Amino acid sequence: MAAENRRGAMFRVVVPHQHSRVTYVELFFDLLFVFAVTQISHTLLHHFTPIGAVQVTLLFLSVWWVWVFTAWVTNWLNPELTPVRILLFLMMLGGLVLSTTIPTAFEGRGLWFAIAYVVMQVGRTAFWFVSTPHHWTAVRHNAIRILAWLSTSAVFWILGGLAEGESRLWLWIIAVVIEYVSPAARFWIPGLGPSSLEAWAVEGGHMAERCALFIIIALGEAVVVNGATFAELSWTTEIVLAFVSSLVASIAMWWIYFHKGAEAGSELISTSAESGKLARLAYTYLHMPIVAGIILTAVSDELVLKHPSGHSDLKTILSTIGGPLLFLVGTILFKLSIRGFLQLSHIVGILALLAVGWFGSELSPLWLSLLTTAIMIVVAVWESVSLRSASESHSEATSA
Template sequence: MTDTARGGLFRPIVPNQHSRVTYAELFFDLVFVFAVTQISHTLLAHFTPLGALQVTLLFLAVWWVWVYTSWITNWLNPEKTPVRLLLFAMTLGGLVLSTSIPTAFDGRALWFAIAYAAMQVGKTVFLWASTLPSQSLARANAIRITSWLAMSAVFWIAGGLAEGPSRLVLWAIALAIEYISPAVRFWIPRYGASSVADWVVEGGHMAERCAGFIIIALGESIVVTGATFAELTWTTENVLAFVSAFAGCLAMWWIYFHKGAEAGSEQISKSSEPGRLARLAYTYLHMPIIAGIIVTAVADELVLKHPGGHSDLKTVISAIGGPLLFLFGTILFKHSFRGFLQLSHGVGIVALCVLAWFASELSPLALSILTTSIMIVVAVWESISLQSSSAE
């Protein structure tokens, strides 16, 4: 936010200095390891069109509450005791939210809705209360955000009280309100819309926060793979499925972190409009990346348990869909700061689409090996191409 004299509970602006991620923020992230696990297990247990739609809505809610908190802690200073206490309260709310995920469309719907609404509205009211009289732009933006989140909270609570399809509709409306609000710059009567220039964001901190969530998702994938493999009788097929799952996870790490994460952090730190880039690249475009990792983890568990025979529809969708979502997200993410579409990622997307045509004829193990091979080729190709271009 453009108030130059930031003080009170706000992070100090230090030119040419990166604001580090604090231990309080990392502690807050721990609950989202559990949340991601709950989402993947819920998808595995309800792998139907309706179940997938419900889990998608829950995933979008979890991501949105986390990324909004990252924006808040980009402005506020978690080293200050009141902000730290806010994060601890948010951690408790996140734990309630996460434990409610498996039955969010059943017995614990209202708990999920209350936890979510309280986290979203509570932290923005805190931001509003934290602004000093001299921080007119920061206060106006806090009022705008609070107004939009309070409106969506009505639909969250109403959905928690509703039954059947009405709950899904009401929660979809609530999410639509929240996802549209940044795109319209939180316009409200009297205050109007915020300017992109109003959103001063510490780019390195935002990039590091989102990279941390990628680690959370990849870590959950490793936990699922290891826990499933430990319970099985170790046959040749299971061992190969285990190696393929690990190699696929490693390829995803390489594609995101080898060049992309650091380049994105540098670009947003140098950008004249870091708020715009943070909104596009880190708020919106990271969603398919993380969703792809979660869906791939579901596929890995399915393949580990049933590596032989023909691949059923559930295995095909998750084994192909996970890497597709990941590559779709990463190619757009890297385009947002490189200005061109990475050829290796595009070829990987095409290869996965071609593989989908005959995937049902393959065994789950063969399908896993092929999708992993495609991801490895993408990772190696990008590394070589970027190394060659930098050497010229």
């Protein structure tokens, strides 16, 4: 009985409509992913080819998945307790190995990458299962379901780490597909069947804050890397303008995501009767293109800073247009899931970016950067003004 009570004490006490703050140990764990994000953007920068893009996308999906699964588990477990803290510290060790091997994951350190990933995913879920009291049948069944899916994908991760070349890529693609399909399939396994949506209820405000902090990490990584690159260059007018453009673009991205969207998402999921369903769609899946857009923009910033003049090559066009484009696609879908309508400002921004991309080869990298930054500023200002007007109209109608 005492052991059962200790296990139950490891879970958060969720109070309806109250927001559990993100703990310091969770912040400490999240900061490790600054390194992972940096590794991903640098790997893409040095392997900007079709096959390189596929490989880096796969690595990004794996990094995001191990982080977001951990965010789900620590939404239920209490990180203030020593066993859970030790789990996160061990996860940090695994994450450090994972991040270190990213640049050579498809070369000499593929097996190390696979082992680190599998140990983190399976080990964390096994800890969750062991920590769950026996009478919490639904929770234990969910842990068993997830363990079954992750153990299946683990076979392909390890086989891929042992293989080489194209075989490794295909085996790892199979592993990623298995893991990304599993939540949509509600982790169905023979005997237990699928989990119920009610079983995935989360403390919404906590989940929203964790994902928002990951956005901050990605944006902060871009600013830090740009600053380091800028410090090493000669400060010509073009380079200074390129640096200012990159900084303003990061601020615009912050404004587009945080000014209203992040708060609205947190309020909705905190009061939703289907918090698990919303967390799966809005925060597990739809945040991926947002983060990917920030990472791709960081690649563009470095390219433009180092070569601001001349005609833009395909690499510069794809990264400079593709980064903000992915970001806006992600944010418009995220806001659609929480507001129920598409933001006109985001639609216009997406169309404007595509139009600039069409003429991108005729522009210098600096001008391409300046135009995309201007578009992001317009989107941010437009949304802020339109939402303020809508709020004022609603207040007037209510008072009348």
